[in-house]
Amino acid sequence: MQDELSRRLKAKRASSTAGLGAAFVAAASPKLLPGEGRLALVLPATVCTGPSWNQTRALIEQDFILDMVIASHDPERWNFSESTSLSEVLLIATRRSEEKRQTNHRIVHVNLWQNPSGVLDAHRLANAITAVEPAPLEKHGSALLEVDGHHVGELISIPEEVYAGRKWFGVQFARADTLRVALRLLIEGEVWIPGETTTTTIPLCQLDQLGKVGPDRRDVWDGFERTGTVTAYPMVENHDTEQRKRMVTEPDKYLAPLVEPRAGRHLRQAAQLWQQAGRLLVAERLWLETTRVVAMHSSTPVLSNVWWPIKTDNEAYDKAIAVWLNCSLGLLTILAQRTTTRGGWVAMKKADLKELPILDLRLLTEDQLKSMSNLFDEMAESEFERLPAMAVCPARQALDDGIANVLGLPDLGKLRHLIASEPVVSNRRL
Structure with a gap:
């Protein structure tokens, strides 16, 4: 059945591996009347950002007008369905008319701070949504949703062309201003802080333009077994946040090459895997509520399971990237690029990491790059608080201040507060 489904969906450019929701979008498209037929689907939140949903997003953009995306940012219930606890979204879309295409369409994002608990609450929320004019992404201000005297969410509208070939970033943040900061940085390379009238532009590039992303945990598992005995292949084993408090790390285990493949697996050659070892490490999976650092530097090349x-072959780049990713702007890009599983339990997929926008170190002056590397050395042993406390973390503030000084940026204090209080980070309601 899976093979037949894949065959039928191939012509529709939808992926069967993304689940039945992707299959339904592809199957429903030709059945709906152009300009009239509407689609309303509750799907995993990864439909908006996950690499495995790329084809489904492209199909929706081609065949439908995406009218509204409703996402829950409520830590007490990230989902809408009763059968799951995973993060979900509700998509509402209209079949595109074949005669004409809208050129000024705006997608409305409803980011809920409190998920309705029943039919009556949902009905009152729906009335509130229809009564509020969404705040445009390009402007300032908030369009707050109010039910029974309480603010339960925000509406923001985004021009359709912003999403062309991109993730649907509007679901990634609970508040309009945080989203505005993120999108201005990601799309324009512009550092804007709410309340400030001036901005600064910085050069960005994809991470894979500066270094090569190494093997994932499955590849490492297919080529090695873990051991406490010293070998030629050191590794960093875990992401215990009580241990991973600093930007510097050292190997804590070793790897021994396999002689025979594991049952049902293909043997990976240890020498080939080891050529992808690096000194710079970026977290693969994160509990945002407990995470302290998202990138570390090792004095020796390592592999890891988490x-x-x-691999950059440039130690100054390794240190500068570690500094960038752990500062507030770097954390913002990771939050925007993340694949959400359940609230604050998020993944950084290899495809996403390769495309992660980071500071383009090639366009810095020699003095700036040296200052970034020196900033790492100065703060290598500093201990960082968990992300929910980043607004009051002395180490994070010092890191932000150092970055701002090197790049000529405004004070990042407001941004630290915005990120720290995002529900996906704090695991608390707004």
């Missing part, structure tokens, strides 16, 4: 090794 961190992505990045």
Whole structure:
């Protein structure tokens, strides 16, 4: 059945591996009347950002007008369905008319801070949504949803062309201003802080333009077994946040090459895997509520089962990237690029990491790059608080201040507060 489904969906450019929701979108498209037929689907939140849903997003953009996306940012219930606890969204879309295409369409994002608990609450919320004019992404201000005297969410509208070939970033943040900061940075390379009238532009590039992302945990598992005995292949084993408090790390285990493949698996050659070892490590999976650092630097090349090794062959780049990703702007890009599983339990997929926008170190002056590397050395042993406390973390503030000084940026204090209080980070309601 899976093979037949894949065959039928191939012509529709939808992926059967993304689940039945993707299959339904492809199957429903030709059945709906152009300009009239509407689609309303509750799907995993990964439909908006996950690499495996790329084809489904492209199909929706081609065949439908995406009218509204409703996402729950309520830590007490990230989902809408009763059968799951995973993060979900509700998509509402209209079949595109074949005669004409809208050129000024705007997608409305409803980001809920409190998920309605029953039919009556949902009905009152729906009335509130229809009564509020969404705040445009390009402007300032908030369009707050109010039910029974309480603010339960926000509406923001985004021009359809912003999403062309991109993730649907509007679901990634609970508040309009945080989303505005993120999108202005990701799309324009512009650093804007709410309340400020001036902005600064910085050069960005994809991570894979500066370094090569190494093997994932399955590849490492197919080529090695873990051991406490010293070998030629050191590794960093875990992401215990009580241990991973600093930007510097050292190997804590070793790897021994396999002689025979594991049952049902293909043997990976240890030498080939080891050529992808790196000194820079970026977290593969994160509990945002407990995470302290998202990138670390090792004095020696390593592989890992829970961190992505990045090979740059330039130690100054390794240190500068670690500094960038752990500052507030770097954390913002990771939150925007993340694949959400359940609230604050998120993944950084290899495809996403390769495309992660980071500071383009090639366009910095020699003095700026040296200052970034020196900033790492100065703060390598500093201990960082968990992300929900980043607004009052002395180490994070010092890191932000150092980055701002090197790049000529405004004070990042407001951004620290915005990120720290995002429900996906704090695991608390707004």
